[in-house]
C-alpha cells in the first residue's frame with residue numbers, strides 16, 4: 001500500500017462547457033491525482049449534454065496552480081531521460097520528424113513561439129534546424145538550468161502563464177503548443193491570444209490527448225492516462241478541437257492521430273496507483289523503458305492501420321486573416 005497520503009484541500013469551482021457554454025452535463029468518470037498525489041480529493045469528468053465535450057467539473061481554481069503543479073512536477077517529456085542518452089536522441093528524432101508536417105507552411109526564417117516549452121528540447125532541436133530564426137519559449141515554471149541553456153542557444157525565455165503573457169509588437173509565424181491546451185483554464189482566451197500574436201497567414205500547431213483514443217476503452221473507469229486528474233481540464237475529441245479552432249478564426253489544414261505510448265504507460269501507472277500499488281506499476285512499466293515505449297508504439301501503429309483513433313492527436317491550422 002502507498003503510505004504517502006496527501007491532506008491538501010484543493011479549492012474548486014463549478015464551470016460550464018468551455019466549448020458551447022451549456023451548463024447541462026452528465027457524469028462520465030471520476031478519479032484522483034494518481035501521479036503526484038497532490039490531494040485526496042476525487043475529481044469528476046463530465047460530458048456536455050448539448051455538444052458532448054468532455055471536461056473536469058468541478059475543477060481546481062486557477063489560484064490553486066501551485067498546489068496541483070507541485071515543485072517536483074514533471075511532465076512525461078521532462079522526465080524522459082538524461083541528456084546524451086538513446087532516449088533523448090529518440091525524443092529529438094520524433095519531435096523533429098513531427099515538425100516536418102508543419103515546416104512546409106512556414107517562411108524560410110520563421111519566428112516561432114513554443115507554449116509550454118518544458119525542458120526546451122523541442123526549441124533546441126529547432127535551433128539546430130533554424131540557426132538564425134527568432135525562437136521563444138514560454139512556460140509558467142522552468143526547471144533549474146533550463147533558462148540558461150535556452151539563452152545560450154539565443155532562445156528567448158518567458159516565464160508566465162499563457163493567460164497572462166504580454167507580447168509587444170511581436171508577430172509569430174508559428175505557435176506550437178504540445179500537451180498544453182488541455183491544461184489551460186480559459187481555452188477561448190488562449191486561442192484568442194494565439195490569434196492576436198500570430199502574423200498574417202500564421203500557423204498554429206497543437207498536440208493534445210484524444211478521449212476517443214481506442215485504448216481509453218481499456219481504462220475507461222478512472223485511470224486512462226489522458227484524464228491526468230486534476231490537471232487536464234478539457235479533453236478534446238478531434239471534432240471538438242476542430243470546432244474550438246474554427247470558432248477562433250483558424251482554418252484547419254491537417255489533423256492526425258499520433259502514436260501515444262506515454263499515454264499507455266500513464267494509464268498503467270494510474271491503474272496500479274488506483275489499487276494502491278504505485279511502486280509496482282512504475283517498476284513493471286517504467287516510463288523510460290524502450291521495450292514498453294516500442295511495444296505500445298507498435299500497438300498504436302497497428303490500431304492506426306485499422307483506422308482507429310489513438311490517445312494523442314495533432315492539429316495544424318492557419319490564421320484566417
Ligand SMILES: [Zn+2]
Nearest residue numbers: 017020048051
Ligand atoms: Zn458543450
